Amino acid sequence: MDGARPAERHPARIRGALNPALWTLWRQRRSLILYCFLVESVALAATVWTAVSVPVRSWDLVVFGVLAGLGVLQAELGRQVERVRRLVSDTPHINLTSVWTFAGVLLLPPALGAALVVVLYVHLGTRSLARIKRVPPFRIALNATLVVVTCYSADLVLARLGVGDMSAALTAGWRGVTAITLAAVTYFLVAAITIIPALTITTRSVKAFFGGLGDNLLEVATLCLGMLTALTLATLPALAVAIVPPLLVLHRAVLIKQLEIAATTDEKTGLFNTTGWHLLASRELARAQRSTRSTFGVLMIDLDHFKLINDQHGHLAGDTVLRAVAATIKSAVRDYDSVGRFGGEEFVVLLPDIGPAAVLAVAERIRSAIEALKVEYEDGTDSRVIADLSASIGVATYPDGGTAVDRLLQAADKALYRAKDAGRNQVVDGTATA
Numbered sequence: 001m002d003g004a005r006p007a008e009r010h011p012a013r014i015r016g017a018l019n020p021a022l023w024t025l026w027r028q029r030r031s032l033i034l035y036c037f038l039v040e041s042v043a044l045a046a047t048v049w050t051a052v053s054v055p056v057r058s059w060d061l062v063v064f065g066v067l068a069g070l071g072v073l074q075a076e077l078g079r080q081v082e083r084v085r086r087l088v089s090d091t092p093h094i095n096l097t098s099v100w101t102f103a104g105v106l107l108l109p110p111a112l113g114a115a116l117v118v119v120l121y122v123h124l125g126t127r128s129l130a131r132i133k134r135v136p137p138f139r140i141a142l143n144a145t146l147v148v149v150t151c152y153s154a155d156l157v158l159a160r161l162g163v164g165d166m167s168a169a170l171t172a173g174w175r176g177v178t179a180i181t182l183a184a185v186t187y188f189l190v191a192a193i194t195i196i197p198a199l200t201i202t203t204r205s206v207k208a209f210f211g212g213l214g215d216n217l218l219e220v221a222t223l224c225l226g227m228l229t230a231l232t233l234a235t236l237p238a239l240a241v242a243i244v245p246p247l248l249v250l251h252r253a254v255l256i257k258q259l260e261i262a263a264t265t266d267e268k269t270g271l272f273n274t275t276g277w278h279l280l281a282s283r284e285l286a287r288a289q290r291s292t293r294s295t296f297g298v299l300m301i302d303l304d305h306f307k308l309i310n311d312q313h314g315h316l317a318g319d320t321v322l323r324a325v326a327a328t329i330k331s332a333v334r335d336y337d338s339v340g341r342f343g344g345e346e347f348v349v350l351l352p353d354i355g356p357a358a359v360l361a362v363a364e365r366i367r368s369a370i371e372a373l374k375v376e377y378e379d380g381t382d383s384r385v386i387a388d389l390s391a392s393i394g395v396a397t398y399p400d401g402g403t404a405v406d407r408l409l410q411a412a413d414k415a416l417y418r419a420k421d422a423g424r425n426q427v428v429d430g431t432a433t434a
Contacts, residue, residue, distance in 0.1 A: 036141075043152070047111050060107075060108055067107070070244060074251075078252075084255060096222050099229060107165055184226075271341045294353065296352045296398050317386065320377040325391075371390050394415030395427060414430050
């Protein structure tokens with residue numbers, strides 16, 4: 001006997017004993033653990049090597065203290081804003097620490113820059129993110145480690161170009177400008193690339209990790225502020241505190257934008273809610289009224305017999321169906337069409353710049369896509385599939401179907417009920433009878 005437990009000697013038995021969903025979850029967690037171990041090992045090895053090979057001067061310690069102090073001050077002053085941001089949204093999150101960490105890249109020896117990351121993230125985890133369940137400690141530790149690796153990558157670019165820090169860049173002319181720019185680009189790209197393994201391990205979408213244009217522009221803005229911070233500390237250190245007020249204003253502006261998005265978004269499906277969709281429809285109506293030839297369409301979509309799904313499979317399975325249907329509708333329309341959820345199992349679609357015949361074609365495409373949809377969900381330890389879905393769809397087109405948003409919705413809604421009365425799973429045009 002080798003002393004190993006039976007489960008350790010026979011991993012195949014474990015796989016046979018687990019259902020596919022649990023086995024997939026176990027493999028994902030194992031891969032995540034291995035990835036965490038890999039990046040932490042790289043960060044630790046790089047820190048030890050740079051600590052030994054790159055000397056630390058007394059002035060470096062002063063700069064470290066200033067950056068750590070300013071970072072903690074900014075985090076404390078914006079602590080409530082950061083907590084609300086985290087609670088409002090769980091999208092790719094830019095926490096603004098890049099201002100200080102990138103400044104550390106441009107001013108500090110690499111190992112001291114890594115120590116700065118640790119200080120800032122320990123403070124972030126123990127103060128701003130304390131008691132927020134969606135941010136577990138291991139995730140904060142992994143994020144901090146990835147930032148350390150990112151900083152080392154930017155440090156490597158500076159070293160290769162012969163520009164050790166911001167002070168050296170100030171005397172190197174365009175070579176210094178190029179070095180700092182490439183370091184910033186490297187920081188941005190490595191921060192994104194290190195997320196890719198997590199993307200392959202989990203089932204989250206690409207956008208859930210990389211975000212939209214606004215998220216990436218915010219990261220660029222923090223890197224630019226990091227450059228200005230480093231430049232200030234290298235020339236007029238006493239003015240470094242002036243970075244904090246505009247950073248706090250930026251922090252609050254980002255929160256306001258997130259709140260605006262949350263106020264117009266359906267939490268369950270990620271589609272527009274009633275308020276958000278009405279705003280877009282009103283803007284499209286105003287645009288159409290300024291043009292004598294402009295038309296647009298409105299679709300009202302209702303899932304057939306949705307109550308039976310909740311009764312037979314449970315409300316969690318029903319929520320999974322709603323999300324799947326929402327994704328199906330979005331994939332069946334154009335990028336600039338607007339899909340909303342009006343509550344329950346009812347969806348609405350705004351189709352700008354489209355004629356009556358094309359509106360009906362889009363509605364039929366959506367109906368067929370929902371009819372072909374098969375939704376998988378977990379029922380305890382079992383994986384089940386919900387099929388045989390269908391939807392009834394009412395159509396209205398501006399201006400024949402109505403010259404106001406509410407009139408168009410009423411026409412589409414009446415057509416929807418005619419579709420249900422006629423046997424469901426069909427498209428009915430309400431424009432002619434509006």
